[in-house]
Amino acid sequence: MTSAGPDESIWHYDGTSASRRHPRIDWTADGFSLTLESGVTGSHRWSDLVPLSGTGGRSVYGLRDVPGWRLGFAGAPPLDFAAHLPLVARYGRMIDRIGLWRAVALFGAVAAAVVFVILRAPEWVAPYIPQSWEDSLGDAMVGDFGGRLCETPASRAAIDKLQRQLGQDVPIRQIGIANIPIVNAVALPGGHILIFDKLIEQARSPDELAGVLAHEIGHVRHRDTLTGLVRQLGLSVVLGGFNGQVGGTVNGLLAMSYSRSAESAADRYSIEALKRANISPLPTAAFFDQLSRLSGGEKIEESMSWMASHPVSSARKAAFEHSAIKDHRYTPSLSPAEWQAIVTACTDDKHVKPADQFF
């Protein structure tokens, strides 16, 4: 048996009272006991002793299952006492075991792999999600759009004609004109496409609409919206580790920067579809020109392009212009009467809810 103390440099709290005591410690290979004025406590097993970390130069130990029990030494404990003790945790048990730098390399590699998978997986997973699931999700989201879809028999026929020309083999389940004053069109899960009324108002010809519609059909064909949903879900789970703000910003940036490649693919589909249908791509190019003026000019757009989810309008414009064949005789996508039916769909449809009552 070996002993140390009692002296001022060894102290003890029993966890029931705040009084500081100076015990004599006696120990053997199996365990140790403390001798106080009030009597002897122990013997305690070495394995129950828990070294406390971050104690500022002192060595302090706790006892398993006795909160507040402390045995402290002013500096390091006596050598043959310390020989029985486990090491103090520093970065956390797992990291201490393999070393800081190896842990950093390991975690870094795992993190990179996780981020890569999360960014890529939606593309791998989305095709395996049954179309019927996507359809019910899309139907639940869109429904009848709160009675704001404009339709007359003539506009229906015109839209159908566009769909036949641009998306023959694409599983489109609905193309609706929504009575909402936004210059935009969206593809939603389940093969739904919504064209907002204001976009039709801004378009100067049916061929402009055809280009935009074909772009959205491209999204439906590639199941982009579903991929986007899966990605957002995955990112929000993985980036949950950071605090809300950092996670949210990174999430938004990644989700956006990624959808840019999907946007370009949809543009390529649009150009192909127009070509197949013998519709001129030039009106669509002009439409992007008009859009780029609306969004504050090329310079501003270029500087923001990495933040925006759509490719820069001027680049898109060039791509459409480039695909036009010189002196080729294109056919218009719709007759003037059919185009008129679409333009006036929202004023002709007497059952549609007015745009200003969105809520």
Added chain:
Amino acid sequence: MSDDGQRAFGFSGTWKDYAPIAFTNLLLTIVTLGFYRFWGTTRTRQYLWSHTRFIDEPLEWTGTGLELFIGFLLVLLLLGAPYLFLVFGMQALIFQGHGVLAVTLALLSGFMIFYLSGVALFRMLRYRLSRTYWHGIRGGSNDKGWGYGWSYVWRNIVGSAALGLLIPWAMVSLWNDRWNKMSFGPHPFNAIALPGDVFRRFLLFYLFPIIIIVLSLVMGMIGAAFVAAGGAVPRPGEAQGVGFVLFIIMMAVAIYGALGAIALAYYSKFFRVVVGGMSLSTLQFEFDARAKDWFKLILGDIGLVIVTLGVGLIFLNYRHWKFFVTHLDATGEISLSELTQSTTAAPGQGEGLADAFDLGAI
């Protein structure tokens, strides 16, 4: 305790000592996609607590990273599912034209978040006290904070009514409410600060609109002078544009600066009053940082973050804790033999809820 010339609280840490902890925490947090921060927080607190002396002994932080992590996971389950429903369900509801229902749901969830922030504030304090040991004794509370959440809701609502005139009352009474349910060892905390003591300082906020009117007049005149003096500028339209942009920027800086200064002046008074109203058994607490000390702290924070291009952010915890401890004092005697172990139930997991709402500070 102040009678022998030494203050009851002292801080002995140095930023050079703390730097290795701060930098390894940052590194590990990045490579683990943020998940290390629970363990990092624990290391930071172990350092800060162990370098904080109260009378004759340093404090001890016994919380663990795992506890904080479990708290985080629980909150993810509790709030994550409703959140996902809100984000996706709300879109669907609006698309389908159930706008009123969507807005109602949004308001309801906003209210829940409001209530839970109150609960979170309470539970954060309770968790921290239950993991803080001194002389082998810890603090805590037997209250779980669900009732405090309601108190937080109605007092804040009443407080912001009447042009916000009752905000000081809400803040002070909530502080007292919270601390009166806490204890250390066998002794309950006693918090009896009066809202009247901070009210005059709060009235500064009502001077703010007047300050702004005066400021905008001055700025407007400077702007006009700038335009008038702009002979070198080729086109008058452009000069006006530049003057206007300058005016807007200067106004924004002035407004934020003035508002921040008033808030700081009020908060410094608030903190002195509420801490000064606290006692534990025969110990009476005191906090002596004045508005000028808070200004120095915040300006120092801003300077540090700017000069280090943001890296200084990882030292803010350290600075704030040091500020808090060096300005905190206590007088009176505490009997060690009467200070026995707390019998309060210690919470099993960390401050996930507060973490989720980003409630920080002390």
